[in-house]
Amino acid sequence: MTIIEFAKIAGVSKSTASRYFNNGYVSPEACEKIKLALEKTGFQPHKQAQSMRTRKTNLIGVIVPKISTETAPRIVEGISDELSIHGYNILIANTGLSIEKEIEYLKIFNNNQVDGIIFMATKFTDEHLKVMEGVKVPIVVVGQNIKQYPSVYNDDYNASRDVVKYIISKGHKDIGFIGVYEEDISVGLERKRGYMDELRENNIEIKEELIKIGNFETDSGYKLTEKLMNQQEKPSAIFAVTDNIAAGALKYLSENNYRIPEDVAIIGMGDSRISEFIAPKLTTIHYHYKTSGIEAAGMMLELLNEGVSSSKNIARAQKLPYRLVERNSI
Amino acid sequence: MTIIEFAKIAGVSKSTASRYFNNGYVSPEACEKIKLALEKTGFQPHKQAQSMRTRKTNLIGVIVPKISTETAPRIVEGISDELSIHGYNILIANTGLSIEKEIEYLKIFNNNQVDGIIFMATKFTDEHLKVMEGVKVPIVVVGQNIKQYPSVYNDDYNASRDVVKYIISKGHKDIGFIGVYEEDISVGLERKRGYMDELRENNIEIKEELIKIGNFETDSGYKLTEKLMNQQEKPSAIFAVTDNIAAGALKYLSENNYRIPEDVAIIGMGDSRISEFIAPKLTTIHYHYKTSGIEAAGMMLELLNEGVSSSKNIARAQKLPYRLVERNSI
DNA sequence: TTGTAAGCGTTATCAC
């Protein structure tokens, strides 16, 4: 059924019917007639035709590196909750950590499909930036602080410093660091920067041997801890940049009869679900992932309201707070 | 830029340009001209206009009860991966377990927004069924076996029987059961049915006192285990219908100095990530969630190819296999 | 193989 047939049934012109659906002026009598017809027919305007005419899709594209993780769905939930309140739906692109796919989706979404794009970035390359420049709808970046675009991100640098500060306050000086590749700005770069700066500020020598870089897998934490514990320079505490990595570290240490935290202390980041279930319970940093989704959505809504077509060089950054969760691994 | 301008630049008619994008017959020369213009302009056809004309959106709506869980994102990932191969994108509706929202989205999606709906159901009411009948695009249900619609689901009944069989094989007769409300067909109803039937088949008396029903929270497992252990009739083994609940049970037991599995054995279901990290490691059932997403997407693709407009009464069911993961809690 | 022309269902413009 089209709006023409519907208007006929209601006994009004299609323009009046259209106005009714778009908050235009309609007389009380016409209103009544339309409501009646609505009950009878259950008519709903054709979305595609609407958005063809109005040039609005009420869709926001969300590019996710990997949806099947613990953090991504929480961010997505925040985005979805906030946007749905304002009548938007979300189109999800799960890129499986592939940069090519991220760029492909940036292009696909650009093609009149969505009113805006929320980009959950991990690695961030020049090619990303180049493609993003060509995008004709606002982009909000979540999870990384990109200067060129509005961003919502966790305060990784200070969280990391606080972790190290806390470790030092417990009397440690030989603090091992297990991180990830620096292409990941938040987890790889910022958290490492926090570690180094805090050591420096406390006049603790930075020993390259105590710094190991791997990937996000639990196994990476396991293997790098093995390396750490089998070298000349051994740590008395290990700072793992994610709980997952910390869990790997913990596994290696328990298997090799180190007592935690007496022999080696461990601290993670992210407050992953497992951190409460492993023994000993993991001291970690709690981030507000769902909140960051809500914030990113809110930022998008603002941009949309302001009618911006490209959010390039719109410097708007939202840095989210964190909380140290003291448990038993240190 | 519209296809008209683009065609002009390419030096062909707009129909030829359109045919080029839709695999119609185009002469090699015209092909060349279009390719050249494509490089120059980067033109992409307007999606909304296309789907208005073709009545195809290449969008599949996915209704998810709660995206921020461990299982839902894996199913979504499977769906997304499979559909994106075939040129479809997914529209996500996160309903937050609200039946009203589920029904609302069923209606919204029905409104010419998507070519099909994949419905991750938990509870399932008559109202769902009524609304689903009015839906004009194919629906595939994932996670529950609904007779009226094509479904992809886990073999909960037999998995549950296998769990109980396994517990019995370890010499237990007093087997406690911690389940959830039966409106959840898979987890609530089928897993309980498996428990009862297997006991019956082994001529073990079913004691109502040993059966406790709560919700999906860890805390529910904790409290119901407390009840179980403080009554006349105590279990020597506890079957929790999810790992989460099992983790709660385990927590209560450790806190109260029961040895696991010597004093009380525990077994869960779902092979959640925590099951490998808690002590002792949890014996459980492994399901293939991502696969079920892939299967559901495949089923949708089939229906779409067959051109069905409503999948009501299309009895197509895909029951997925499972695997018992033996660890140390029994 | 190509071009012409007629819609797809809606909203915006403009007289009334």
Next chain:
DNA sequence: GTGATAACGCTTACAA
């Protein structure tokens, strides 16, 4: 306040 009419950008008979 209301109703005709012209777009929005595309695909697809149909005729050439």
